[in-house]
Amino acid sequence: MILLSIFSHAYAQSNTVAFISNSDKTLCPQNNGILTSVQTSSLDISGPADKIWFASYSVNGGPAEKMNEGFGINTGIFTFEISFPNVSNRLKTFTVRIEEAWLEDGTPLPITEEERSRNITVYPLMNPSVQTYENKVKTGSEEDYTIIIGMNSLYTKELPVGAEEISFQTEVIDPYKYVNIRIKWQAEAGITTFKSIEKTGFGCVSDTIYSPIELKSEFSLDLGEDKNICTGESLTLTPTIDLKSEYAYSWSTGEISESIEVSKSGLYELTVTDLRDNQQITDQVQVTVHDAPAINIADVIMMDGSPIIVSAQKDGCTYLWSTGDTTPEIEITSPGDYSVMITSEYGCTNSKSFTVKDQSSFFTLNLPNIVHMCAQETMTLSPYMDIDQEYTYEWSTGSTEREIEIDHEGIYTLTATDPNGYSQTASSEIYYHTKPIVDLGEDFILWDGESKQLDAQNKGASYLWNTLETSQIITVNSGGDFWVNVIDEYGCANSDTVFVDYRKGEKFRVELGDDKSICAGDSVLIVPLIVGHPVYPLTYNWINQNHTEAEIYLKEEGDYTLEVTDNLGNMESAQIHITKLPLPIVNLGEDIIDYPNIEYELIANVDKVSYNWSTGEVSKSITVENTGTYWIEVINEFQCSARDSIYVKFLNDYPFVGIPKAFSPNGDSHNDILYVRGTDIDKIKLMIFTRTGTKVFETTDVNQGWDGTYNNQKQEMDSYYYSLDITYTNGVNINKSGKFTLLR
Incomplete structure (x- = not known):
């Protein structure tokens, strides 16, 4: 970016256009601050003094631009100031050349060739480097920082309000100068920066480098997410702390080391103390020890010559069978010895070996695989064996009877043993289902000519309405009770009823708009909106307000309800909530009369507000030097405002x-x-x-x-x-x- 400032002088010159009186110059580069005199060069161009003339120029052979923003020049000498950026890390020369000159009627003007251009050399832009530092520090702490600049440069810094430089040292290691400073940070937490500026031996100023710092009033402690380990394993708990300091550790186990080894389930708590200021922070982490997944495969499994499926299915597990398969279940086609190893989602493993034998020598035990029951039903679960002989029974419920009564869902397993000691196991999975949820919705209103669909939901069930319809959805266009009976796929039934209020006239509704917030002492006008086509005239009733007009001014906090009734007696209502917001309280104190000093500080005794003084200042306090009345307006986070004023009279009377x-x-x-x-x-x-x-x-x-x-x-x-x-x-x-x- 090239910056250009324009001046003009009324001196008589010839019709020839040329640079005058300006030799080639060396400038400082533009930076991200305000331009200064060492960054700009004034160039004078002569031309006809008694005519309006125009000229264009280029920089380093770039596109030509008209001088004076394209307006005619009516002076004999035209002056402009120009400056340049330079981020090339070396001296860079910019050639400013007069390209063309002409009069208002287009007549070309001669340009003196030897005075047609000027060279401007620009020093490179320096960039001070702030070495890596902790960008999170504790409020009030002292921290060291190192800034690298040119060995012949000067360093300037700007600290935020409340921060203090404790020490400042420099060390030159060719070709750099290392600036080492110690800063004591302010006591107020928040995001802040300190600024670094390098000034070269040529008087050139670098870009301002902004170093962000997060000031924290306390350190943070994190033991991480809850942990999972397997039985027999242990893990190391190590805290993460965001601020560097010297800390002491106290675990709920009694240990005082930074890290501990744990192998049991439990809630582990750590309290960390910052030894510099005795600040304490506590965090907890839950450690859960998981058992290896159980494998429910019998030691001996029968097959009748046809392939069988053996399953080790467990949610979230991986599998490795002795056959090389990695699926939850495998197909076995021949008798033999087999095994499986399964691994849970937490990395816990278990294994099982089993034998598959031919069925010809064993009895068969059967239970129903899956039984569906409706709520509150009971059943008798009885096994079937294909060989009539004496058996002993062992149910998963602990019963040793042949049959058991079932009244809740679950997996019921029976192991039957024959007189020779051979056992077979079978299971039944019992599911209890709640009745289907049937909800036809709230009672509703239908107006003349309207209809509405009633949906019994529960897709795939069977339906019977009191209208004798058997579909899931029916359409109603009259009043009265409508009910439906629903039977789901498991034979479980439920029903619901809805009442339809059929009205004459046309539907309408009342809208009061969004809830409102007002400042204390203010009021708000509520104007209802009637949507639809009620039969007029309408009557209005603001509940508990003794007000029967449509519009109302509200100034107290609370819920307000408006009932609107049309000429047919149809009534609709709407509600709005009014929230009253507090006003800020500001007090500048009593008037100050005959104050003996030449200035006085006025302080607004309220925080967390914005300030607007009669002087135009926006700070919490101002210093006044003149006799007069001063006022302040403060606005809190709710945009509610308050004012106060004070009269200050000084003893001094200054000359007119x-x-x-x-x-x-x-x-x-x-x-x-x-x-x-x-x-x-x-x-x-x-x-x-x-x-x-x-x-x-x-x-x-x-x-x-x-x-x-x-x-x-x-x-x-x-x-x-x-x-x-x-x-x-x-x-x-x-x-x-x-x-x-x-x-x-």
């Missing part, structure tokens, strides 16, 4: 400084110039504005007055406004403002 109430720049040599007059004046700054706010004059010279012109044009007779900053010889600053009249 001001301007006349009127002047007449009519050329009669009497009162033609408006001057600032007074005594004991050190410095001034006078600005004059039209009644529309256009600034027509500015000076800092007490001996320079306004002649009533702007851009060489006489200004109209009118009232004008001024702002006058005065610095007395004793250093006191005051400001005056007002208006005066320009007479012709």
Whole structure:
């Protein structure tokens, strides 16, 4: 980016266009700060003084640009200031060349070839480097930082309010200078930065480097997510702490080391103490020890010559069979010895070996695989054996009877043993199902000509409505009770009823808008919106408000309900909630009379608000030096505001400084110039504005007055406004403002 500032001078020159009086220069590069004089170069170009002329220029052979933003130049010497960036890490030369010049009618103007261009050399932009540092530190702590700059450069820093430099040392290791500083950080937590600036031996200033710091009032402690281990294993618990310091550790186990080994389930708690300020933080972690997954495969399994399926299925597990399979179950086609190893989601393993034999020599035990029951039903579970002989029975419930009564769901396993000691095992999985959930919804209203669908849901079930319809969904267009009986796939039944209120007239609804929040002392106008086509006239009733008009002003917190009834007696209602927000409280204290000093600090006694003083300042406190009334307005997080004012009167009476109430720049040599007059004046700054706010004059010279012109044009007779900053010889600053009249 090239920055350009334009000036003009009314000197007589020839029709030839050329650079004049400016030799080649060396500048400092642009940086991310405000431009200074060492970063800019003034270039003067001569041209015809009595004509309007134009010129264009280029930089380093780039596209030509018109001077003076394309406007005609009406002076003999045209001056502009120019500056350049340079991030090349070396000196870089920029050639500014006059490309073309012409008069207003297009006639070309000659350009002196030897004065056609100027070279501007720009020093490289330096970049101080802040070495790696801890970007999280504790409030009030002292921390060390190292910044690397050029060996011949100077280092400047800017610390946030409340931070303090404790030490500052430099060390030169060619070709760099290492700046080592220790900073004591402020006591207020939050995100802040410190700024680093390098100034070279040529007086050039680098980019400002911003180093972010998070100031924390306390360190954080984290033992991580809850842990899972297997029986027989152990793990190491080690805390993570975000701030560097010296810490002491106290575990709920009594150990005081930073890390501990655990092998039992439990809640482990660690308290860490920062030895620098005795701050303590506690965290917990749950450790769960998991058993290896159980494998429910019998030691001996029968087959009748056909392939059988053997399953070790467990949710979340992986499998490895002796056959090489990795599926939850395998198909076995021949008798033999087999095994399986399964691993749970927590990495816990178990294994099982079993034998598969031919069925011809064994009895068969059968139980129903799956039984579906409805809520509160009972059943008798009885096994079937294909060989009639004496057996002993062992159920998973502990019963040794042949049959058991079932009244809740679960997996029921029976092991039957024949007189020869051979055992067979079978299981039944009993499911209890709740009745299907049938919900036809709340009772509702149908208006003339309306209809609505009723949905019994439970797709795939069977349905019977009191209308004798058997579909899941029916359409109703009349009033009365409607019920449905639903039977699901398991034979479990349930029903529901809904009442339809059929009304004459047309449907309407009442809307009061979103809930409102108001500041204490304010009120809000609620205007209801009637949507639809009720039969007018309507009546309104604000519940518990003794108010029967449609609109209402509300100023108290609470819930408000409006009932609207049409001419047919159909009533609809709506509700709105009003929240009252608190006002901030601000007190500047009693008026200050005859204060003996030359300044006084006014402080707003309220926090967590925004501030707006009558002086235009927005800080919590201001310092005043002039007698007068000062007010402050504070706005809290709810955008509620409050004001207070105070009158301050100083003993000091400073000498008068001001301007006349009127002047007449009519050329009669009497009162033609408006001057600032007074005594004991050190410095001034006078600005004059039209009644529309256009600034027509500015000076800092007490001996320079306004002649009533702007851009060489006489200004109209009118009232004008001024702002006058005065610095007395004793250093006191005051400001005056007002208006005066320009007479012709």
